[in-house]
Amino acid sequence: MEPVFDPFPPAAVPGSPLAGVDTPALLLDLDAFERNLDRMQAAADAAGVALRPHAKAHKCPAVALAQLARGAVGVCCQKASEALPFLRAGVRDVHVSNELATPDKARALARWARHARLSVCVDDALQVQALAEATREAGTALGVLVEIDIGQGRCGVAGAAGVLRLLEQLAPHAQLEFRGLQAYQGGLQHLRGRAERREQALRAAARAADVVAALQARGLRCATVTGGGTGSVEFDLESGVYTELQPGSYAFMDRDYADNEPGTRLRFEHALFVATRVMSTAAGTHAVVDAGLKSMSLESGLPRAWPPGAPWHYTQANDEHGLLTAAARDAAGAGVAAAPPPPPALGSLLRLVPGHCDPTFNLHDEVVAFRGDRVEAVWPVTARGYSR
Amino acid sequence: MEPVFDPFPPAAVPGSPLAGVDTPALLLDLDAFERNLDRMQAAADAAGVALRPHAKAHKCPAVALAQLARGAVGVCCQKASEALPFLRAGVRDVHVSNELATPDKARALARWARHARLSVCVDDALQVQALAEATREAGTALGVLVEIDIGQGRCGVAGAAGVLRLLEQLAPHAQLEFRGLQAYQGGLQHLRGRAERREQALRAAARAADVVAALQARGLRCATVTGGGTGSVEFDLESGVYTELQPGSYAFMDRDYADNEPGTRLRFEHALFVATRVMSTAAGTHAVVDAGLKSMSLESGLPRAWPPGAPWHYTQANDEHGLLTAAARDAAGAGVAAAPPPPPALGSLLRLVPGHCDPTFNLHDEVVAFRGDRVEAVWPVTARGYSR
Numbered sequence: 059m060e061p062v063f064d065p066f067p068p069a070a071v072p073g074s075p076l077a078g079v080d081t082p083a084l085l086l087d088l089d090a091f092e093r094n095l096d097r098m099q100a101a102a103d104a105a106g107v108a109l110r111p112h113a114k115a116h117k118c119p120a121v122a123l124a125q126l127a128r129g130a131v132g133v134c135c136q137k138a139s140e141a142l143p144f145l146r147a148g149v150r151d152v153h154v155s156n157e158l159a160t161p162d163k164a165r166a167l168a169r170w171a172r173h174a175r176l177s178v179c180v181d182d183a184l185q186v187q188a189l190a191e192a193t194r195e196a197g198t199a200l201g202v203l204v205e206i207d208i209g210q211g212r213c214g215v216a217g218a219a220g221v222l223r224l225l226e227q228l229a230p231h232a233q234l235e236f237r238g239l240q241a242y243q244g245g246l247q248h249l250r251g252r253a254e255r256r257e258q259a260l261r262a263a264a265r266a267a268d269v270v271a272a273l274q275a276r277g278l279r280c281a282t283v284t285g286g287g288t289g290s291v292e293f294d295l296e297s298g299v300y301t302e303l304q305p306g307s308y309a310f311m312d313r314d315y316a317d318n319e320p321g322t323r324l325r326f327e328h329a330l331f332v333a334t335r336v337m338s339t340a341a342g343t344h345a346v347v348d349a350g351l352k353s354m355s356l357e358s359g360l361p362r363a364w365p366p367g368a369p370w371h372y373t374q375a376n377d378e379h380g381l382l383t384a385a386a387r388d389a390a391g392a393g394v395a396a397a398p399p400p401p402p403a404l405g406s407l408l409r410l411v412p413g414h415c416d417p418t419f420n421l422h423d424e425v426v427a428f429r430g431d432r433v434e435a436v437w438p439v440t441a442r443g444y445s446r
Numbered sequence: 447m448e449p450v451f452d453p454f455p456p457a458a459v460p461g462s463p464l465a466g467v468d469t470p471a472l473l474l475d476l477d478a479f480e481r482n483l484d485r486m487q488a489a490a491d492a493a494g495v496a497l498r499p500h501a502k503a504h505k506c507p508a509v510a511l512a513q514l515a516r517g518a519v520g521v522c523c524q525k526a527s528e529a530l531p532f533l534r535a536g537v538r539d540v541h542v543s544n545e546l547a548t549p550d551k552a553r554a555l556a557r558w559a560r561h562a563r564l565s566v567c568v569d570d571a572l573q574v575q576a577l578a579e580a581t582r583e584a585g586t587a588l589g590v591l592v593e594i595d596i597g598q599g600r601c602g603v604a605g606a607a608g609v610l611r612l613l614e615q616l617a618p619h620a621q622l623e624f625r626g627l628q629a630y631q632g633g634l635q636h637l638r639g640r641a642e643r644r645e646q647a648l649r650a651a652a653r654a655a656d657v658v659a660a661l662q663a664r665g666l667r668c669a670t671v672t673g674g675g676t677g678s679v680e681f682d683l684e685s686g687v688y689t690e691l692q693p694g695s696y697a698f699m700d701r702d703y704a705d706n707e708p709g710t711r712l713r714f715e716h717a718l719f720v721a722t723r724v725m726s727t728a729a730g731t732h733a734v735v736d737a738g739l740k741s742m743s744l745e746s747g748l749p750r751a752w753p754p755g756a757p758w759h760y761t762q763a764n765d766e767h768g769l770l771t772a773a774a775r776d777a778a779g780a781g782v783a784a785a786p787p788p789p790p791a792l793g794s795l796l797r798l799v800p801g802h803c804d805p806t807f808n809l810h811d812e813v814v815a816f817r818g819d820r821v822e823a824v825w826p827v828t829a830r831g832y833s834r
Contacts, residue, residue: 061560061561062561063534063558063562064554066526067554080550081547081834114765114766136765136766137736142451156725156767157725159469159723159724159725159735159736160469162455169451169452170451173449173450174449174451182726182727182728182792184793185792211729211732212726212729212734213725214729215728216728335547335548336547337545338570340570340593341599341604346545346600347547348525348547349833351743353833355739357745357763376600376632377502377805378502378524378544379544379600404573405548416765417739417740417765420809421808421831442831443811443830445737445741445766445809446457446469446470
């Protein structure tokens with residue numbers, strides 16, 4: 059008989075104390091999260107702009123449903139496959155804010171379009187071709203947005219002439235509905251100073267406005283102009299160009315976004331944390347915690363200890379280890395270094411603010427949603443790993 | 447009736463041409479992989495040292511079984527939960543090369559020990575306590591290795607005195623079998639120069655040897671001294687201190703290890719790749735591919751285009767995008783920059799060598815194993831995300 063190896067216990071169960079969560083675990087502070095959702099929705103509503111939050115930030119259908127319940131018109135996904143868990147969870151309006159690399163991906167979207175309102179970006183005639191064939195095969199319709207480059211230098215056609223060329227390609231295919239433009243400038247989202255970020259965001263928006271105007275001059279209407287991100291959303295709303303905004307991180311806030319000088323009207327709170335425990339203090343001079351780069355993505359820098367002012371810093375990560383070292387402290391006013399605080403004791407439960415929320419969610423199969431000191435739910439991160 | 451959303455097609459099926467793989471996908475070149483396994487096993491056998499490859503590098507039971515089939519004595523895991531998929535796949539000897547942060551993790555190991563030979567590291571009396579209670583409860587036995595710090599400055603006691611203190615703690619618990627020492631210096635694995643790496647590796651090994659000798663002087667035998675990694679393994683074998691080696695990356699080789707000046711006797715080949723396709727060429731000056739930081743971990747730097755000498759470089763990553771820009775080229779001998787090559791065409795299939803294999807495997811649910819131009823198998827990365 060095959061031996062039976064008991065399952066590993068769950069990280070947390072609803073109703074249990076947060077202090078008992080097994081580590082490492084991804085935590086969501088529901089109070090802060092809901093305030094973030096409310097703030098963003100209120101700002102979009104006040105400006106008369108649709109909110110279509112980006113699901114690549116969290117890959118978690120429960121998060122998307124909470125956004126839709128507050129008035130979001132749908133979600134964005136970054137890949138075709140990423141849309142599937144959201145569709146299956148009941149989201150019925152998904153924009154794939156990206157070009158598709160293969161006809162197979164177009165075919166999947168075209169089939170799913172039987173039961174949902176879907177759209178996707180193009181910046182090349184070959185992509186239009188693939189979408190036309192796939193929708194003809196499936197007998198469905200897809201929305202199409204032409205992506206324009208407003209300064210990021212990644213995907214997108216350069217201006218109105220490029221859009222017009224693609225509109226000619228779209229014209230013979232009635233099942234491909236031109237919905238407008240996608241205009242996103244990711245490069246400015248983390249400019250630290252508010253003034254510089256605003257200037258760049260308004261400049262990018264002006265480039266989008268120029269294309270909209272050039273098309274309008276030819277009688278072509280862009281029903282949708284979609285774009286924007288957490289770092290620029292305040293200025294995107296101010297610009298008057300966008301009909302729809304796509305921020306994702308605002309619901310969670312990571313260390314990298316918190317390092318921005320915030321906007322004056324829209325501010326968001328840290329709602330996402332990685333729970334970790336001290337697993338070794340043998341060195342005496344530092345503590346080692348059980349969350350490393352397999353629990354937090356590090357390409358945007360190290361996580362920050364939470365709450366602010368913690369007497370230790372997360373200073374180094376390996377795959378499954380993190381080093382905590384004492385924060386440098388000056389004796390008040392004296393300019394003399396005080397004795398370092400003792401490292402937190404073996405087994406201590408600590409909280410970290412991850413550097414970048416999107417790829418951090420993408421490392422976890424579930425997020426432990428808590429309120430106060432209680433676990434309220436454990437939400438599956440169903441689209442984790444859906445990168446095709 | 448609920449709408450039915452068709453599944454997204456698999457990335458590849460066994461027997462299909464590799465050129466048809468959907469992207470992004472993790473690829474394993476089986477010929478190169480098997481040569482790497484054979485080389486390492488032969489070197490360990492020749493030195494009379496046991497090979498216990500680290501499964502944190504791949505999290506894939508099929509890889510572990512291929513290593514065991516060649517003579518590996520078992521595998522290492524870095525977390526308690528990570529061991530489970532390997533146990534369930536038939537691996538019956540697992541060393542958890544790390545301290546456990548909570549008693550729950552000790553209890554899981556103790557239960558699994560009914561059906562497998564398991565061991566774990568300690569560097570604190572509290573950890574011994576938790577293991578003693580868990581094994582008493584489960585009625586099982588566990589092997590225990592005391593971790594010593596041989597220069598990494600992470601976990602581990604400082605020297606023989608620290609080991610002796612833990613042996614006193616272990617003594618009352620007959621079900622905790624002292625198996626010896628774990629001595630790993632991760633900090634030297636990526637020193638680029640071979641001579642410097644060798645010097646540091648032998649210095650670290652000498653620190654381990656000192657502890658072994660001090661224990662031996664008190665009549666205490668270390669049956670096992672385990673440690674070593676891909677960057678140091680040639681020198682670890684030479685040192686004569688280790689009875690067992692734990693390399694992981696050698697089976698795959700990533701860009702970061704390939705940047706080391708190789709050893710003189712042991713060389714490994716790139717066997718692991720990320721397959722990606724060009725999804726946008728609208729800019730004209732560069733191409734955008736569909737693999738970004740959700741398909742490859744970037745904390746150890748960018749991936750390298752494969753094969754060597756490719757006329758474009760992967761120069762920037764976003765979540766789901768990568769930028770390819772032309773490699774600078776000089777007209778032979780003339781010192782004059784040649785015209786940049788045109789970017790690869792939309793839809794082109796390309797191969798990248800990831801910067802760091804361990805966290806890259808941890809992003810993927812499966813690895814597409816190929817031989818020549820055919821897909822031979824699709825192996826589940828079952829322990830992906832098992833970080834507790």
